[in-house]
Amino acid sequence: xxxxxxxxNPFMENTYVVFDETREAxxxxxxxxxxxxxxxxxxxxxxxxxxxxxxxxxxxHIDHQFGNQYLFETYxxxxxxxxxxxxxxxxxxxxxxxxxxxxxxxxxxxxxxxxDNQEIKxxxxxxxxxxxxxxxxxSLAFYSEKDDVLFAGxxxxxxxIGRTDLPQGDYATLIRSITNRLLPLPDSTVxxxxxxxxxxxxxxxxxNPYL
Numbered sequence: 001x002x003x004x005x006x007x008x009n010p011f012m013e014n015t016y017v018v019f020d021e022t023r024e025a026x027x028x029x030x031x032x033x034x035x036x037x038x039x040x041x042x043x044x045x046x047x048x049x050x051x052x053x054x055x056x057x058x059x060x061h062i063d064h065q066f067g068n069q070y071l072f073e074t075y076x077x078x079x080x081x082x083x084x085x086x087x088x089x090x091x092x093x094x095x096x097x098x099x100x101x102x103x104x105x106x107x108x109x110x111x112x113x114x115x116d117n118q119e120i121k122x123x124x125x126x127x128x129x130x131x132x133x134x135x136x137x138x139s140l141a142f143y144s145e146k147d148d149v150l151f152a153g154x155x156x157x158x159x160x161i162g163r164t165d166l167p168q169g170d171y172a173t174l175i176r177s178i179t180n181r182l183l184p185l186p187d188s189t190v191x192x193x194x195x196x197x198x199x200x201x202x203x204x205x206x207x208n209p210y211l
Contacts, residue, residue, distance in 0.1 A: 030067030058153025078111025082138030134174020
């Protein structure tokens with residue numbers, strides 16, 4: 001598995017292009033905001049001769065879905081996310097204005113819902129969806145057992161955890177999600193976060209001050 005992070009938008013969000021030897025790929029959390037960022041994402045996909053199969057969202061806060069409409073217009077793929085986060089699509093313009101961002105697009109509607117424990121397949125790769133609410137009600141992590149990799153969105157960070165002061169966030173739920181669903185994974189599991197550097201499950205189990 002090849003994992004390429006691209007950091008986009010004023011929130012410094014990590015968008016991940018993930019592919020394997022078949023050149024089939026998925027994009028996780030398309031956060032590209034400016035035209036230059038959008039073109040950078042499609043340029044990476046096209047220059048590496050990738051076939052984009054799915055557009056996945058760990059959750060639907062604005063910084064993780066800015067690029068969904070662009071990917072639909074460019075590749076004809078609608079994003080997939082948990083149904084519990086769908087309500088966040090309605091308030092994107094207002095949220096952008098709250099942060100002083102010029103954003104006049106409408107949110108791209110979802111093409112499919114992702115459920116807990118669902119297997120997401122592309123090429124020779126299988127990602128398992130893990131429901132981890134708390135940062136948002138429909139937050140998901142995507143886990144590859146074969147490659148020992150977890151895409152955690154904004155649930156777990158290097159030395160920190162996701163914020164819970166956004167709509168329908170809940171601190172106790174977030175801690176329970178991390179403790180029950182993520183920390184049982186192998187210590188060696190590499191955690192790709194929605195912002196900042198990657199880490200491992202073992203590192204966070206031992207040294208994360210919030211857990």
